[in-house]
Amino acid sequence: MSVFIKAYRFALDPTPTQEAALRSHCGGQRYAFNWGLAQVKVNLDQRAAEKSYGIPDVQVTPAVSWSAYSLRKAWNQAKHEVAPWWSENSKEAYASGLANLATALTNWQSSRTNSRRGPKARFPKFKGKRARSSCRFTTGAFGLTDDRRHVRLPRIGEVRAHESTRKLVRHLQRGTARIRSATVSHQSGRWFCAFSVEITRIDQVSRFPDRVVGVDLGVKSLAVLSTGQVVPNPRHFDVARRDLRRLQRQAARRIGPDKRTGQAPSNRWRRTQARIARLHGRVSNARRDGLHKLTTDLVRRFGVIVLENLNVSGMLRNRRLASHISGVGMSELRRQTTYKTAWNGVQLVVANRWYPSSKTCSDCGAVKAKLPLRVRVYNCDECGFVLDRDLNAARNLASLVGEDIGGTSAASCAGTKTSPLETHVRPTSCGQRVTPREDPR
Numbered sequence: 001m002s003v004f005i006k007a008y009r010f011a012l013d014p015t016p017t018q019e020a021a022l023r024s025h026c027g028g029q030r031y032a033f034n035w036g037l038a039q040v041k042v043n044l045d046q047r048a049a050e051k052s053y054g055i056p057d058v059q060v061t062p063a064v065s066w067s068a069y070s071l072r073k074a075w076n077q078a079k080h081e082v083a084p085w086w087s088e089n090s091k092e093a094y095a096s097g098l099a100n101l102a103t104a105l106t107n108w109q110s111s112r113t114n115s116r117r118g119p120k121a122r123f124p125k126f127k128g129k130r131a132r133s134s135c136r137f138t139t140g141a142f143g144l145t146d147d148r149r150h151v152r153l154p155r156i157g158e159v160r161a162h163e164s165t166r167k168l169v170r171h172l173q174r175g176t177a178r179i180r181s182a183t184v185s186h187q188s189g190r191w192f193c194a195f196s197v198e199i200t201r202i203d204q205v206s207r208f209p210d211r212v213v214g215v216d217l218g219v220k221s222l223a224v225l226s227t228g229q230v231v232p233n234p235r236h237f238d239v240a241r242r243d244l245r246r247l248q249r250q251a252a253r254r255i256g257p258d259k260r261t262g263q264a265p266s267n268r269w270r271r272t273q274a275r276i277a278r279l280h281g282r283v284s285n286a287r288r289d290g291l292h293k294l295t296t297d298l299v300r301r302f303g304v305i306v307l308e309n310l311n312v313s314g315m316l317r318n319r320r321l322a323s324h325i326s327g328v329g330m331s332e333l334r335r336q337t338t339y340k341t342a343w344n345g346v347q348l349v350v351a352n353r354w355y356p357s358s359k360t361c362s363d364c365g366a367v368k369a370k371l372p373l374r375v376r377v378y379n380c381d382e383c384g385f386v387l388d389r390d391l392n393a394a395r396n397l398a399s400l401v402g403e404d405i406g407g408t409s410a411a412s413c414a415g416t417k418t419s420p421l422e423t424h425v426r427p428t429s430c431g432q433r434v435t436p437r438e439d440p441r
């Protein structure tokens with residue numbers, strides 16, 4: 001048995017009253033965040049000023065604690081004064097804003113003392129009305145209704161879900177799921193509710209442990225498999241891309257904001273920007289949907305999946321659209337395959353970042369020094385072998401484990417510097433927790 005944390009996200013169709021309540025809760029969350037931030041800021045500024053006057057450390061105003069607990073305690077004392085309307089929303093709204101603030105401040109603090117990896121976290125900013133807002137419920141009566149069409153939220157009531165909630169309801173009825181929290185948010189014109197769910201399930205075993213597949217993300221198609229199968233782009237994807245280019249040309253003709261001259265953007269420019277944002281959402285939804293279908297299909301049909309490792313910073317330096325788009329898809333493909341292979345008992349193999357999967361001949365193993373991106377067909381100089389570029393790369397990836405998969409374990413060569421295999425992730429048993437990121441859109 002293993003326990004996974006899984007996110008289930010449902011688009012909502014709230015009534016006008018419910019929508020007002022949802023907006024009010026998100027507003028309450030924002031208000032509490034800004035209130036707490038103001039308290040912390042005043043305190044920090046006061047202490048800095050006192051220190052600059054040369055007041056000895058013992059007499060300086062004590063620092064306020066910014067743990068979520070203390071912030072909540074301070075809020076509960078002050079709320080009657082600063083927010084007499086507080087009882088209109090669930091107390092969870094304010095608690096979630098203060099918890100977000102506590103996290104932001106902790107990130108800033110640890111970033112300052114260099115005890116945090118990743119990009120530098122800045123000091124939190126006040127949230128404006130247009131900031132993307134959300135509200136998280138961790139206690140109270142949230143969940144799903146048995147009719148499989150509604151989401152239950154504290155204070156807001158039963159909100160109609162846009163799609164059926166069947167999958168999660170079944171888990172709940174079987175007793176294999178426990179909902180930990182519910183987060184409502186508003187994104188590109190639509191309300192969503194994301195449940196963070198603890199799923200307990202029996203360890204799965206792949207039906208075809210010996211079947212190996214190499215996957216290379218295509219430029220014209222979504223992906224190319226080493227079996228020769230070309231996975232086409234999802235429907236409407238290319239149309240949406242074309243529309244996007246047209247709108248971007250349109251925006252360029254309209255008057256945008258200019259910081260130097262103080263020029264305000266025209267209404268027509270704003271309208272185009274709104275359309276661009278919606279279309280961007282549609283393009284990335286289509287792409288993610290295609291990747292989900294691809295990765296689910298892969299873990300069902302194969303026992304070992306080989307991906308190449310992505311050099312993200314190198315990709316981003318290359319401003320060419322094709323490589324950028326396949327780069328974006330690559331990290332999403334990697335993310336989805338990582339958790340889906342773990343859930344389904346499939347082995348995931350990631351090639352070394354420097355392994356030249358595109359430049360190597362999949363027939364004789366010769367390596368080309370250079371292969372520009374525009375060259376779509378691999379033509380071997382040594383043996384005269386000719387093959388589609390992406391298919392050649394996919395075959396090379398598959399052959400990385402091809403020899404090892406029989407008797408000896410491929411894991412033995414992982415970790416050595418000369419090995420083309422970077423990581424060899426075997427499905428592990430008991431107690432493994434895989435937390436997929438909640439989809440940002």
Ligand SMILES: [Zn+2]
Nearest residue numbers: 361364380383
């Ligand atoms: Zn060759």
